Amino acid sequence: MVLGAFAGFLIARRSQLIRRPITPEPSLVPQIDQRFDRLVRALPLGVLMLDIHGRIIFANRSAGMIFGFDPERAEGLHVIEVTASIQLERRANEALAGEASMGPLIVPGKVGSRKYAVSAYPMADEGENIGGALILAEDQTELLAIERARQEFLSSVSHELRTPLSSIKLMLETVSASPDDATADLFLPQALGQVDRLVTLVNRFLEQARAESGDLRLEFKRTRLDEVIRPIVQSFEPQAAAAGVKLVVKLGEEVFADIDGDRIGQVVVNLVDNALRFTSSGGAVKIELARKDQDARIVVADTGIGIPFKDLPHIFERFYVVDPSRTRASSGAGLGLSIVKQIAEGHGGTITARSLLGSGARFVCRIPLTQAGVRKA
Template structure:
């Protein structure tokens, strides 16, 4: 006897299919991860777009409001300082404050340095803030808050004794017009302005201020000569400055109506003395320093606040709508891609069972695995359906033959064609026993399929099990001319149902005797291997082709289709062997070589 070591499990294909379906989905292909990524992307884009638009709109609105506040504050400060520069006191400033309040929507209050109220734009008596908005002093201004800017701390509108008379203004203007006409012929461009004192001033273009300009007899330098009204105050100012420099032991200086020191003695000390002398000279002509309070009409400090404009609201709504549109579009696209294969699965599942639909596997995520599992299920269902039909056909065929035989003989006896004798009764009884055997086998398989097959384990010796089976089949083996032997390595024991195990070994021996020609042998061998007891039933029969090995445990299957029920059995014996072995927690395998023989191996746990 020669046997190949190949062992075939009938459930191998289905097990591999289930393993493939249960395979882990790669993380980057996971449907959950993809949905989470899309949701996070949409949320991030929505939040980012909304935050960006809100920040841009808020910043723009705040900048606009701050610009309006700064413009209003500059206007208020410049106007009040201008009033102080041309008035020796604050009498009559109230109308000016009211006009400013009407234009800017603020409440404006002036107080002395000791916070005694001088004038206000309203009659409200609410308390003033603890800190003034600015100090109004035309001789110590904040150039950043003045409309004209500049760097001189003395307001240029504070001219005091330097204000020209009407006649002097007229004469200087005529002279300036002549100089302007002359300069335009040489420089190409020049403008005429009037200073707060009434003195005309000519401004040259930037191209003429690079040091290359030469007054070609137009008399521009003479325009800077002091008028009679200005000569006296200018001389007194020069004396005050030089007296200051003498005390500081600094060189004496000279300057003109522009108050620019033009001598080599120009220093920080000279500049300080000039500024101090100018302030002393102008003090009697300007209003005293005062505190300026700019508040809201309710009396609170003005703070930057913004109100979203209609354009800003429209932009915000537009971007929000765009984000919503993109969100809906992305959701629809992703949802459509996800639903399409699910609809295909649903349509395939609703098809009639007989069609055995398949669905395409287009993705490598959970849906793709579901489609693969559906296809695998459909394939297995198709196989099961085929087996069911074949089994129904086989059962009908197996039952039809003995029933036809019994009916034929009974009708023959009824018609008087045959005589009811002992031989006929024995034949009919044999046919009935065959029917009973098939029905019993089918009942065992039905109980196994329903999970109702019960075994009653008890300790037993495997040697006794083999001896019992050998004794039962000894007569049949002698009749067939086959040598039937049994041996055991040692004396293994196990826990099992003795009746069911005798049925297992008996079916294998019966199958081996049926397929072993005269002169062959059938050998039973039992041994213990670790925690298992193996029982081998080996024959020297015709063998089974390799392509048929996976089907030997199928119901009603016969390797040789030409065999009849009497020579090939019912085709249920090996199926029952597998079910009973599995009920004991064991396995059964087969290895065979055509022309050499077959070995069935039953492995049972101890």
């Protein structure tokens, strides 16, 4: 729709191209208003204009970058000569025959392929005589990646919600059908645990929404960090014991910092929870706190399955889930680490990760000891 509207604008604006006889001679390419010319040449949208013979009479810089040719040297050449794309030539021929067309086009590159939405439109004069064609190419690689992430997110959320809801339903049905109090004593605590899991998931959605709207409020207070971390780690001891994972805690010297204690607590919860979920029985999760220069460093390292190299640059992106098929039993909605990153950056700090597949992962959260002089985004 956007390409179609823009095509109409271009065709109307440059109608002089088709009101005069179009010649294949490059020297007779029509003159264009300089301001309009600069605008079109600078567009991130690829723009190609062809004469009735399919030869290029105009190409902007983006078109050259997309299809791999020099726009300054392309005028007068046939579209197939400069793009080597049979699909693009087919679109051009359809437009020159009076048929508008649009659809995807994959252009190979040195580093992967880019995906474009390519539209071709006939340029006709007031008498409906075809005098050339307009081709527009819009890069949709990132949009398609976002759409894939959205679909994966919906799939992940559906799984995350369905699993505890199914468990709760089954447990309540069992309790309802049994007059035995022992059955209720067994299943009701488990049902409550699944409710807590749902509440945690919904809270993560809300935190993400607040962060994206700029409403992630932080209330800074001089706080002793080990007093924030220790009770959180202790709360994970039953989960670690049940999983056969050893918790190693090294909080070292007293470290005071200007922090929002609840938010930093969220960071620790997310990092330790992730470490436990991806560490098998017999492994270990180590939590460390130390002071380095003017920063506090919170380190959570595990001996778990590790993170594939290709996924490592993306793990702090919202909704990104590392290989869901490989870790479906342990996967989440892809929000925890994104929230961790936003909280760390909200404190003027950073969060980094290192990992080798099969050799565990190490996360380091750096927080300035004082908020004085820390510039907020």
